[in-house]
Amino acid sequence: MKSSRLVATALFFLACLSACSKHDSSTSSDQPDINIPAVGNHMLFESSVSGERVAALNESISSIYQVTLDPSEVDVISMARMMKVDDVRPEALQQWLEKRVSYVVNDGFDIQAHASLADGTANYPFPNDVPDAIKGKLKKNVDGSIDAQVIMLNIGAISYFLGKYVHRLVNLSLDGIGVVPLVSPRIGLLEIGPGMFPDMQGKKVQNILLDIFRAGILFHEARHSDGHGVGLGFMHAVCPPGSDYAGINACDASTNGPYTIGSMMQKNLMKACGSRCTEHTMTVLELYYLDLSDRLVTSFNVPGTSAGAEAGTAWDDAPEAIQP
Amino acid sequence: MSEVNEKIPGKVIVLGLLFLTIVALMVWMEIKPEAPPEPMPVIHSEALEPATAKMAEPATQPQEISETQKHFGQLIEDFKSSAPTQADLQKLTAQQVHYTPEVIFKSALRLGDIAQAIADHKDLAAAGLKFYRECAENSASPNSLRASCYVRHEKLIESSGLIEPSLSKDSQVSDHVKSLAQKL
Structure with a gap:
């Protein structure tokens, strides 16, 4: 009896071994994920943002801790200088980001439906300065509401500017968060959408690929929370002839704008990933970097830009705020 | 009992x-473990034609194309059939191109598949070089795609040890694409 049990157990064990080995080979991936322990952050998400998107953004911030930058690298030094940081450790980079990004809303967020104007006029600095990117594109509605066609997804900076345009403080009501007064572009309110969460059509890629891609976008949008006067929000310029996006507001006139900051962050994280990133991941990230880093407008392309925000120069990134 | x-x-x-x-x-x-891939036979598919005369002897006997090479040819066809032109990109809206647009995103994934296949199968290097050269020289393609192919071409010359002229002197690759590639 004992022998038959032994044989049966052995057969069961072997059958399991066979099944397990088949399972391993069918689920093993050529694009292995990197273990990314969760790191906390201070971003607040509006209730309409799905749990999946929240998790993806949280993982993207956590991934910064897995690909630590080398402070002696030329590209890292250059980026740090542009961001005006002395420290490129993950904690410092996260801090830089969180000074500029505090709230996240979903795509399709209707500013007018969520905005209300505070009573009385507000004292905005640089009251007559309008960024070149939106000169002539703004109109004030007869009923006093605000309307704009501005190209960036940093809704906080947009809303701040719209308030400035009508000399009234804008309060935005965010579901699950509360009312946020837009006293400065540094309030940091981002709209996220399909551009950040592309349809992968079931294709398996390394998790770090999308994490670095999204980190680049977060740092890009964070830069929109900076600047003042004509440089407010580092708004995008029209791309020049010869550009992949000629004629579209998808370039930067400043040399330290969102595309430069975002692409440099992406490049440095990619390089720091090293051999943990597969050939596939590196190739994909390289192309994203090239797409974003080719969006710089020079003074040759746009000769007539305003003083303080000339094309081909580094703009002053000091943010403005409503004065008491 | x-x-x-x-x-x-x-x-x-x-x-x-x-x-x-x-x-x-x-x-x-x-x-x-699976047996290692067979040595690369002479390839007759146009997509897999070796980049230079030095890299492959003319075939005297038709030989069968391996599954790996067939798959690689398919990856290249997939890339070519879906890659946008620069004119395609200029038809998109500012919102669609605010970040890397979806068409470039997908082309990047396909280019990644090609690069991964070459990394996994060294015998695809010659065909890879030919593909990258054509891609970098394609004046209808977006600058970013061309620059990416340029970079991959130059890296593959180094890693494969194959004798192949650099694209740095190639007049069919614009100066803009070359300088963009230098940013990496």
């Missing part, structure tokens, strides 16, 4: 051991 049990074990053990041997052989056949 105990007597019956005393008689059965001998037969069961023999049958069991026989069965175990068969099962063990089957399991071993399932999990043994």
Whole structure:
């Protein structure tokens, strides 16, 4: 009896071994994920943002801790200088980001439906300065509401500017968060959408690929929370002839704008990933970097830009705020 | 009952051991590592034509294209059939191109598949070089795609050891694409 049990157990064990080995080979991936322990952050998400998107953004911030930058690298030094940081450790980079990004809303967020104007006029600095990117594109509605066609997804900076345009403080009501007064572009309110969460059509890629891609976008949008006067929000310029996006507001006139900051962050994280990133991941990230880093407008392309925000120069990134 | 049990074990053990041997052989056949890919035969597909005369001898006898090469040819076709032109990108809206647009995103994934295949199968290097050269020289393509192919071409020359002219002197690759590639 004992022998038959032994044989049966052995057969069961072997059958399991066979099944397990088949399972391993069918689920093993050529694009292995990197273990990314969760790191906390201070971003607040509006209730309409799905749990999946929240998790993806949280993982993207956590991934910064897995690909630590080398402070002696030329590209890292250059980026740090542009961001005006002395420290490129993950904690410092996260801090830089969180000074500029505090709230996240979903795509399709209707500013007018969520905005209300505070009573009385507000004292905005640089009251007559309008960024070149939106000169002539703004109109004030007869009923006093605000309307704009501005190209960036940093809704906080947009809303701040719209308030400035009508000399009234804008309060935005965010579901699950509360009312946020837009006293400065540094309030940091981002709209996220399909551009950040592309349809992968079931294709398996390394998790770090999308994490670095999204980190680049977060740092890009964070830069929109900076600047003042004509440089407010580092708004995008029209791309020049010869550009992949000629004629579209998808370039930067400043040399330290969102595309430069975002692409440099992406490049440095990619390089720091090293051999943990597969050939596939590196190739994909390289192309994203090239797409974003080719969006710089020079003074040759746009000769007539305003003083303080000339094309081909580094703009002053000091943010403005409503004065008491 | 105990007597019956005393008689059965001998037969069961023999049958069991026989069965175990068969099962063990089957399991071993399932999990043994795959044989390494066969040496690259001469390729006749246009997509897989070697980049230079030095890299492949003219075929005297038609030979079969391996599954790896067929798959690689398909990856290249997939990339070519879906890659946007620069004119395609300029039809998109500012919102669509605010970040890397979806068409470039997908082309990047396909380019990644090609690069990964070359990394996994060194015998695809010659075909890879030819593909990258054509891609970098394609004036209708977006600058970013061309620059990416340029970078990959130059890296592959280094890693493969194949004798192939650099694209740095190629007049069909614009100066803008070359300088963009230098940013990496």
